[in-house]
Every structure is written in C-alpha cells, then in structure tokens.
Amino acid sequence: MSPYVAAASGRTQSVFTASMGGGLNASSTVDWKLAAIQQIGLKISKVYDSLEESFYDAAAQSDKVDLKKFNVFVDKHDALRGFNLTDMLKQKLFAEIDPHKKTFLSIKDWMNAF
Numbered sequence: 001m002s003p004y005v006a007a008a009s010g011r012t013q014s015v016f017t018a019s020m021g022g023g024l025n026a027s028s029t030v031d032w033k034l035a036a037i038q039q040i041g042l043k044i045s046k047v048y049d050s051l052e053e054s055f056y057d058a059a060a061q062s063d064k065v066d067l068k069k070f071n072v073f074v075d076k077h078d079a080l081r082g083f084n085l086t087d088m089l090k091q092k093l094f095a096e097i098d099p100h101k102k103t104f105l106s107i108k109d110w111m112n113a114f
Contacts, residue, residue: 052111099112
C-alpha cells in the first residue's frame with residue numbers, strides 16, 4: 001500500500017484515493033491535481049481564519065463558486081504558483097473538486113475539498 005494512502009483514514013482516505021484515480025496502489029507519483037488542491041488549501045489556511053470565510057470570498061458573497069469565480073480566487077491569491085496551468089488544466093482541476101459534476105461548488109463541496 002502506498003504511504004500516502006496508508007497515512008489517510010476514513011473519508012479522507014476515500015477522497016484521497018478517488019482523487020488519485022486509484023493510482024497510488026503501487027509506486028506511482030503524486031497526482032498534480034492533489035498537489036494543486038493541497039497548495040490552494042495551504043494558501044487558504046494562511047490567508048483566512050476559516051474555510052467558510054474563504055468560500056464566501058471566492059463565491060463573491062453568493063452561495064456558489066463556479067469555474068470563473070474559482071479562477072478569480074486562485075489568481076487573486078496566486079494559489080497555484082509554480083503550476084503554470086492552461087485553461088483546460090484549470091477546468092480539470094475544478095472538475096476534480098466538483099464531486100457531483102454540477103459545474104459549481106457549494107460550501108459543503110468547498111469544505112470537503114480543502
């Protein structure tokens with residue numbers, strides 16, 4: 001078992017495994033999407049007092065974060081510094097975070113992602 005999967009437990013482990021596409025069972029490398037999500041989460045933890053506060057900032061005081069708002073939020077905080085993602089890769093990252101594939105993130109989705 002991968003040390004990354006072994007270090008996680010419960011829901012975190014299932015989310016981690018799902019985000020990897022099951023690819024960490026042997027000796028694969030860490031997926032770029034997971035690294036990007038972790039980097040965004042780290043940036044959020046440094047800037048905001050809570051995930052809820054970060055969500056409402058990203059959602060522009062509404063109840064949803066769509067791809068456009070997500071990109072504005074990420075760019076505003078330079079949260080993906082070093083990744084140099086194309087628009088297509090940013091869409092793939094957003095799709096990874098959007099568990100129900102509904103084209104927006106609710107506060108629950110945001111809390112589960114970061």
